[in-house]
Amino acid sequence: AQTVTQSQPEMSVQEAETVTLSCTYDTSESNYYLFWYKQPPSRQMILVIRQEAYKQQNATENRFSVNFQKAAKSFSLKISDSQLGDTAMYFCAFMKHASSNLFFGTGTRLTVIP
């Protein structure tokens, strides 16, 4: 079974500062994918960033980057130059290679303070 753990229920960051959200996971799979999704107050889930487990290079999308440590089963999200629009719930998620089933963590509520 796959489990995803987000140990920070809530975090806050000053506008323009950098913040890192933590995520660990447990799996016996060798080929899988990891995601960070953002859920703003509208409740629509929006993909932030995606990482293939077989790639050692950390994924980057503009101000968002990840630190993927496969051996440690860790997948943290770094948000640089935080903006007010980044305020949302952030979910870490895991997907096996041959599936479209996402396993989600419990989420981290991020507040960007002006």
Next chain:
Amino acid sequence: KAGVTQTPRYLIKTRGQQVTLSCSPISGHRSVSWYQQTPGQGLQFLFEYFSETQRNKGNFPGRFSGRQFSNSRSEMNVSTLELGDSALYLCASSLVRGEGNTIYFGEGSWLTVV
């Protein structure tokens, strides 16, 4: 290109009734998944459909069912509603199954059972 469309957006049902929720995936997407989101249980996978066949099912009672039509549109049904079924039901679609394909979510259907 239209996103994932879910109807209805909000509904209130009485305990014991049944409900049907509808989801239209992004044009061309053939995989449709459903998730339940509650404050207590978080985001949980319900089921996944691909080519009109259920490919995967989460740990939910038989009262939860679904189907997919030839145009990839999907419906989920909950019979004999219980108070605990009150939740945000999210539909998601992707082009194909697995392989880390990007999964796009709809805005959800808010179900309140009274």
